[in-house]
Amino acid sequence: MDGRVVTYNRDMNLVFGTCVDIQTTARSLAGMTFDMELLARNGVVHAAKIPAGQGRSLLVLAEFLTELPSRIRPETQELEKLCDRLTHNTANCSNLARLYYQGVRTLCLIQHGAAAESVDGRPRAARFDLSPTRYPIDEDLAELAAHVPGGDEIHDRRRRDVVDSLLVRGSHNLRRMESLLAESGRALGRVFDKLIEISQIGSTAKYLAQYVAIESVQIDANRDSFSNLAATIRRTIEELDQTLAKIRSVTQEGQRLLAQLRQEVHRA
Amino acid sequence: MKSVVLWEGPTHRWLVLGRDPDKREDLIDTNQCVIASDGAAMLIDPGGIEIFPRVLSELSRWVRTTDVKILFSSHQDPDVISSLAMWLDLCPQAQVYCSWLWSAFISHYCMGAAASFQTIPDEGMPITVGDAIRVEAVPAHFCHSPGNFGVWDPRAKILFSGDIGAALLPSHEASLFVENFGQHVKYMEAFHLRWMPSTTALREFVRRARKLAPEMIVPQHGSIFRGEDVRRFLDWLESLEVGKTKMPAVEDDVAA
Numbered sequence: 001m002d003g004r005v006v007t008y009n010r011d012m013n014l015v016f017g018t019c020v021d022i023q024t025t026a027r028s029l030a031g032m033t034f035d036m037e038l039l040a041r042n043g044v045v046h047a048a049k050i051p052a053g054q055g056r057s058l059l060v061l062a063e064f065l066t067e068l069p070s071r072i073r074p075e076t077q078e079l080e081k082l083c084d085r086l087t088h089n090t091a092n093c094s095n096l097a098r099l100y101y102q103g104v105r106t107l108c109l110i111q112h113g114a115a116a117e118s119v120d121g122r123p124r125a126a127r128f129d130l131s132p133t134r135y136p137i138d139e140d141l142a143e144l145a146a147h148v149p150g151g152d153e154i155h156d157r158r159r160r161d162v163v164d165s166l167l168v169r170g171s172h173n174l175r176r177m178e179s180l181l182a183e184s185g186r187a188l189g190r191v192f193d194k195l196i197e198i199s200q201i202g203s204t205a206k207y208l209a210q211y212v213a214i215e216s217v218q219i220d221a222n223r224d225s226f227s228n229l230a231a232t233i234r235r236t237i238e239e240l241d242q243t244l245a246k247i248r249s250v251t252q253e254g255q256r257l258l259a260q261l262r263q264e265v266h267r268a
Numbered sequence: 269m270k271s272v273v274l275w276e277g278p279t280h281r282w283l284v285l286g287r288d289p290d291k292r293e294d295l296i297d298t299n300q301c302v303i304a305s306d307g308a309a310m311l312i313d314p315g316g317i318e319i320f321p322r323v324l325s326e327l328s329r330w331v332r333t334t335d336v337k338i339l340f341s342s343h344q345d346p347d348v349i350s351s352l353a354m355w356l357d358l359c360p361q362a363q364v365y366c367s368w369l370w371s372a373f374i375s376h377y378c379m380g381a382a383a384s385f386q387t388i389p390d391e392g393m394p395i396t397v398g399d400a401i402r403v404e405a406v407p408a409h410f411c412h413s414p415g416n417f418g419v420w421d422p423r424a425k426i427l428f429s430g431d432i433g434a435a436l437l438p439s440h441e442a443s444l445f446v447e448n449f450g451q452h453v454k455y456m457e458a459f460h461l462r463w464m465p466s467t468t469a470l471r472e473f474v475r476r477a478r479k480l481a482p483e484m485i486v487p488q489h490g491s492i493f494r495g496e497d498v499r500r501f502l503d504w505l506e507s508l509e510v511g512k513t514k515m516p517a518v519e520d521d522v523a524a
Binding site for chain 1: 317320321322324325326327328329330331332333334353354357358379380
């Protein structure tokens with residue numbers, strides 16, 4: 001029994017770790033958007049200094065750029081809320097998995113203890129073991145419980161009562177785990193959608209930065225400043241893209257793990 | 269894990285669960301006590317999370333889950349009560365009794381389960397289990413925990429003493445009851461000299477225990493004292509001077 005239950009709990013903890021990774025990386029996005037905003041404001045100041053109307057289009061472009069980080073910020077905030085919910089869910093799921101594990105262990109011990117009893121030199125029941133390669137679900141536990149001998153003796157009746165309580169709580173905890181895993185799966189899906197939206201905003205910023213670089217060739221004064229501004233924005237966006245790619249990869253891994261965990265508790 | 273009836277009377281019985289041959293080596297051995305009657309039970313220091321399945325599987329011979337009315341925690345240590353979430357999951361009707369000092373700390377063991385706490389004031393309190401069982405939470409503060417209680421049953425004349433009287437025995441096969449007090453002392457001494465911070469508190473406990481005149485003292489670790497060994501134990505405890513553990517040197521002292 002212990003095999004898959006123990007590794008299941010470990011996989012659950014991996015999901016929790018994944019959620020924390022996403023959350024940490026999402027927080028770094030906030031820092032990047034702040035940097036972009038400073039860069040864009042810097043561009044606005046420079047464009048305003050260019051004389052004779054040469055900087056007008058650059059001014060418009062730079063003002064566009066100042067708005068982009070404020071568009072990204074709500075998305076990163078939403079991402080952080082999703083991650084909060086995810087870590088909360090997976091922590092709860094982890095606790096439930098632990099409760100479930102202890103309940104299953106207890107059932108096994110009760111059955112094995114009963115199997116060790118004998119009447120007239122014969123064992124009261126055959127020892128029953130759960131599969132070590134599968135996560136035990138309701139049907140498995142019911143089968144295990146069916147191998148606990150009954151009887152009219154008071155200790156048999158008490159034992160039966162405890163077995164029944166364990167089955168009821170086990171089923172309840174398993175359903176709760178299933179529900180939390182499903183909710184976490186949906187939340188990770190929304191994380192993925194948010195990442196796509198942020199990525200699209202970043203792409204727009206990269207396009208505008210390229211346009212600033214092209215336009216800056218036309219002006220006489222502060223050309224270098226604008227070229228540098230465009231280059232810095234491009235670098236920041238590339239960093240953003242790398243960060244988003246990392247979160248996407250971690251999210252996909254989290255989704256894979258969650259799907260596997262859900263499938264195991266929902267074999268029926 | 270084994271269960272043994274320590275005492276049986278018309279209204280209730282005392283059980284002790286322990287001496288598990290399959291206990292992991294890295295876990296401190298513990299005695300879990302149960303006071304049970306028909307329809308009501310109090311678990312005294314129900315044990316750590318790692319041994320919960322074994323405790324419950326053995327307990328199932330004696331008690332229904334719906335019978336568990338009280339989970340008593342002498343103090344806050346994990347070997348005493350870290351299984352709390354499991355017990356509350358199965359026995360949501362149970363009330364948790366512990367020192368007022370520790371309820372907010374012990375709550376951390378609940379893992380989200382709703383717990384009904386009955387906090388015990390420093391002077392102790394009577395506890396009723398079901399209709400027929402009347403016991404008392406007896407103060408034993410600073411032995412070792414600053415908020416610490418034993419359980420006194422005047423009918424059974426049993427005093428559960430928690431960590432007082434604890435012995436680190438070499439094997440799960442060691443006798444449940446002390447058989448040779450002189451030999452037994454060596455298993456108690458190191459524990460008490462390190463864990464017990466206050467000679468005054470220990471002697472206060474001895475004074476209190478002598479007044480109760482128990483016929484059995486049940487510690488949370490080690491063997492149980494009965495008959496003449498109760499007197500021997502209390503005399504030994506009264507003679508002990510604790511709180512003298514040498515502290516690691518402070519840097520200045522080393523330099524000097």
